[in-house]
Amino acid sequence: MTDTIPDRLSASPDSPYYNEELLSRGIGVRFKGEERTTVEEYCISEGWVRLAVGKTLDRRGRPMTIKVTGPVEVWIKDSEEDA
Structure with missing residues (x-):
């Protein structure tokens, strides 16, 4: 497995940016x-996240x-658990 982010x-399977293997490892x-746990999608270069609303x-x-x-980080x- 690669550690490239x-x-x-x-997190949506319908999206072209969905990666099941990476999501199963935990992001x-x-x-x-x-630290946010309600993030549905992110883009580091553009500096935005999509957050679930309730x-x-x-x-x-x-x-x-x-x-x-x-x-966005x-x-x-x-x-981090292995380190």
């Missing part, structure tokens, strides 16, 4: 200095999201 990653996301679902049963801009969680 993609610039953009999505940590820090947005504006705070428990609200859209008409397709996916979480409603809001796109927020700011500094990403790491693979299983690599």
Whole structure:
């Protein structure tokens, strides 16, 4: 397995940025200095994340999201456990 973190990653299987192998390993996301667990998608180079808004679902049963801009830091969680 590679430890390369993609610039953009999505938790939705319908997205072209979805990577099941990487998501199963665990991804940590820090947005504006705070670790977030409700991130549905991120883009490091453009500096934004899509955050789930409560428990609200859209008409397709996916979480409603809001796109927020700011500094994004990403790491693979299983690599920090090995260290």
